[in-house]
Every structure is written in structure tokens, then in C-alpha cells.
Amino acid sequence: EDQVTQSPEALRLxxxxxxSLNCSYTVSGLRGxxxxxxxxxxxxxxxxxxxxxxxxxxxxxxxxxxxxxESFLHITAxxxxxxxxxxxxxxxxxxxxxxxxxxxxTTLQVxx
Amino acid sequence: DTGxxxxxxxxxxxxxxNVTFRCDxxxxxxxxYWYRQTLGQGPExxxxxxxxxxxxxxxxxxxxxxxxxxxGSFSTLEIQRxxxxxxxxxxxxxxxxxxxxxxxxxxFGSGTQLSxx
Numbered sequence: 001e002d003q004v005t006q007s008p009e010a011l012r013l014x015x016x017x018x019x020s021l022n023c024s025y026t027v028s029g030l031r032g033x034x035x036x037x038x039x040x041x042x043x044x045x046x047x048x049x050x051x052x053x054x055x056x057x058x059x060x061x062x063x064x065x066x067x068x069x070e071s072f073l074h075i076t077a078x079x080x081x082x083x084x085x086x087x088x089x090x091x092x093x094x095x096x097x098x099x100x101x102x103x104x105x106t107t108l109q110v111x112x
Numbered sequence: 113d114t115g116x117x118x119x120x121x122x123x124x125x126x127x128x129x130n131v132t133f134r135c136d137x138x139x140x141x142x143x144x145y146w147y148r149q150t151l152g153q154g155p156e157x158x159x160x161x162x163x164x165x166x167x168x169x170x171x172x173x174x175x176x177x178x179x180x181x182x183x184g185s186f187s188t189l190e191i192q193r194x195x196x197x198x199x200x201x202x203x204x205x206x207x208x209x210x211x212x213x214x215x216x217x218x219x220f221g222s223g224t225q226l227s228x229x
Contacts, residue, residue, distance in 0.1 A: 004154075009152075034217075041222065042222050042223075043116070043203050043205070043220030043221050043222050043223050044155065044203075044218075044220050045220070046217045046218065046219070049217065087154050087155075089154070097160050097167060097168050098143055098145060098160065098207050098218060099145070099157050099160060099168060100155075100157065100218065101157070102154030102155050102156070103154050104152065104153050104154050105152075105153075105154050
């Protein structure tokens, strides 16, 4: 059964203190791995899709990487506005429905 | 682009009552999804429509839950005889159909928060 586990569950950083969030996954065949950001009281907002091991994507202070068993979301010099819950999700093959399996998320708090 | 719209934002009901939620996807998105999210957890897939056809339904979904998308535009999710365990955020998402290998990026609404007393 497809499964996604994220760690840590919560992370507190000082502004400017870089760190990484981990997403470990088990899937019969990976079509895509997704990162979303979720603010309190709102739905998830798309950040990245990664398709194959070795792939990297960047957006502002965020960089996502992918291996055959896990993905990392690196946050460089975070700012308080980066505080949110970050969700990882996988789409398994055949992957023609858009159904995603989500992890439980990592709640990030960045203090000024 | 008005985004995915969900109504109501909040619903409080008593156990045993029926509730119905509405989702208006982004126009021209032919795929629509319902997910459920409880506190501290990630969203859990419930069901999926392509146009008006319901193509997949979670095995975990009780038969008290039913969803429709009658004209391939808006969708409704009904929960009959609600239970306290149904309390959760119900999220709707939509995506445009794309070719094989394309990005299945989902656009989520802000959800309906259901509280069953």
C-alpha cells in the first residue's frame, strides 16, 4: 500500500536559520511526488512536482530534491512568512486519476 | 480566475442530521476531487470525478457519503446520519485534464469545516 511519512512533525527555526524537511515514501510505482504549502484555515497550495530520482526544483527560498525513497524540502534563510504546514504527497502508477496520498505534514514556525 | 470555491465555510450539526456541501471548481477544469482532512493529518482522498462521471471512490468511504457532479461543473458532497467521527475539514480540488506524463497539479479550495455535536 502506498504510504508517505514526513519528519519532523514540527520545526521551529530562527529567521535565517536554514534547515530541511524530510518525506519518506513507499509506492508501487512513482508517477510524481508533490510538495504543497498549507496556511491555517486554507486549502493546500501547490509548490513543486518531482518525477524522477535526482530531480531538483527551486522557488525562492525553497528547494525540493528527490531520491528513490525520499524527498527533501530545503529552506534557505527562512523568513517568518515561510511559517506554514508543508505537505508531501505521492501519485502512484498508473497515475491517470490525480489521486494523491499525503503525509501528515511538517508544521514550520519561523521566529523573527 | 476566481479559484475553487466551497460553501459553506463552516457547518455545525447535530449527530444524526444530514449535511450537504458544495464545490465550484475553476471553470474549464474537468477533474474534481473531494478530500477529507482531520487536525494534524494530511488530506485523505475520498472521491474523484472526470466531468460528470464519478471514476473512483475510496474504499474507506462509508455508504453514508455520496457525491454528485450532475452537469460536470459544480459538485455536492452529502453526508447522511452524521457521526462525531465525521468532524473534519472537507476539501475540494480541481485540475485540468492534461496529456500523459503531465503535471497533475491540484488547485484546492479553502474547505468546509464540519463539526458534529
